[in-house]
Amino acid sequence: MLEILVCPACLPGEYSLEPDIARQDGNDIMEGSLSCPVCGRAYPVEDGVAYILPEDQAMRSYDTKYEMPPVVASYLWSHYSDLMADPEATTAYADWAALLAPGAGICLDMGGAVGRFTFEMGRKFDYAIGIDNSEAFIKTARDIMKSGGRAFDLPEEGMILKRVQLSIPPEWNMENVEFIVADAMYPPFAAGAFAAAVSLNMVDKLHRPLLHLQAADRLVRAEKGQFLLSDPFSWSTDSAPPENWLGGNPDGLFAGHGLDNITALLHGDMRMLEHPWQVDADGQVWWKIRTHRNHFELIRSCYVKAVR
Numbered sequence: 142m143l144e145i146l147v148c149p150a151c152l153p154g155e156y157s158l159e160p161d162i163a164r165q166d167g168n169d170i171m172e173g174s175l176s177c178p179v180c181g182r183a184y185p186v187e188d189g190v191a192y193i194l195p196e197d198q199a200m201r202s203y204d205t206k207y208e209m210p211p212v213v214a215s216y217l218w219s220h221y222s223d224l225m226a227d228p229e230a231t232t233a234y235a236d237w238a239a240l241l242a243p244g245a246g247i248c249l250d251m252g253g254a255v256g257r258f259t260f261e262m263g264r265k266f267d268y269a270i271g272i273d274n275s276e277a278f279i280k281t282a283r284d285i286m287k288s289g290g291r292a293f294d295l296p297e298e299g300m301i302l303k304r305v306q307l308s309i310p311p312e313w314n315m316e317n318v319e320f321i322v323a324d325a326m327y328p329p330f331a332a333g334a335f336a337a338a339v340s341l342n343m344v345d346k347l348h349r350p351l352l353h354l355q356a357a358d359r360l361v362r363a364e365k366g367q368f369l370l371s372d373p374f375s376w377s378t379d380s381a382p383p384e385n386w387l388g389g390n391p392d393g394l395f396a397g398h399g400l401d402n403i404t405a406l407l408h409g410d411m412r413m414l415e416h417p418w419q420v421d422a423d424g425q426v427w428w429k430i431r432t433h434r435n436h437f438e439l440i441r442s443c444y445v446k447a448v449r
């Protein structure tokens with residue numbers, strides 16, 4: 142992965158990071174740092190987890206709600222409940238995975254949370270990388286990657302928890318996936334490094350969603366590339382001021398629905414992306430979040446799948 146990593150703080154300049162290895166396990170850096178030769182920033186690697194955020198502490202404290210155990214359990218349920226044969230599970234992740242054609246190269250899962258879609262993409266591509274700015278999510282995803290599963294506590298009612306066991310199907314290849322703590326607006330990779338990029342249920346959570354789309358445009362190779370974005374478009378001032386949203390405004394540059402505006406952006410209508418895309422599918426996937434045994438949120442996530 143070192144070959145495609147660049148300094149996120151120096152973007153759009155692309156400067157490779159230089160490793161300083163304190164402890165290594167096979168090909169994995171376990172402890173050390175990755176430094177930018179231009180700005181001098183050093184990105185830590187702690188217990189195998191690389192933290193490659195443009196503004197380290199600022200970003201880490203920004204989304205602290207994603208670091209809490211009940212939130213991690215809720216995401217684990219959303220990602221993996223179908224594998225645990227939960228009767229309330231949806232097939233959302235398998236539905237999204239079916240939209241990508243298998244191929245050579247690397248797939249980037251942006252905002253991959255606890256890792257389900259990165260594992261799905263590891264089955265379709267030579268390699269898959271999941272990024273998220275939540276340390277708890279990335280540690281959880283790497284734990285599942287290393288041990289093939291995880292036991293966790295699902296809230297049942299009040300303070301009653303139920304211990305459940307996730308086991309990844311043994312035929313899934315966990316050797317060709319990796320996870321790093323990184324930001325979906327400043328993903329620290331070289332242009333054209335990826336065969337595909339994916340953004341699931343995240344664009345409405347970003348402070349500058351346009352930067353995220355431009356990053357995906359930059360990272361996916363100019364020919365035979367794929368991009369999948371799916372989102373419920375729950376725009377909120379908790380994440381970004383309305384002028385930054387890509388939809389949900391009655392007037393302005395991005396007036397109307399987010400899906401329509403992102404489709405137009407991808408087509409190159411607005412001349413905000415370098416390499417225009419062709420949209421080859423759109424539709425919706427029903428996605429579910431579980432709070433406790435009697436409380437679920439059912440979310441319509443609208444997707445656009447593009448190729449070039």
Ligand SMILES: [Zn+2]
Binds near residue numbers: 148151156178179180
């Ligand atoms: Zn730099």
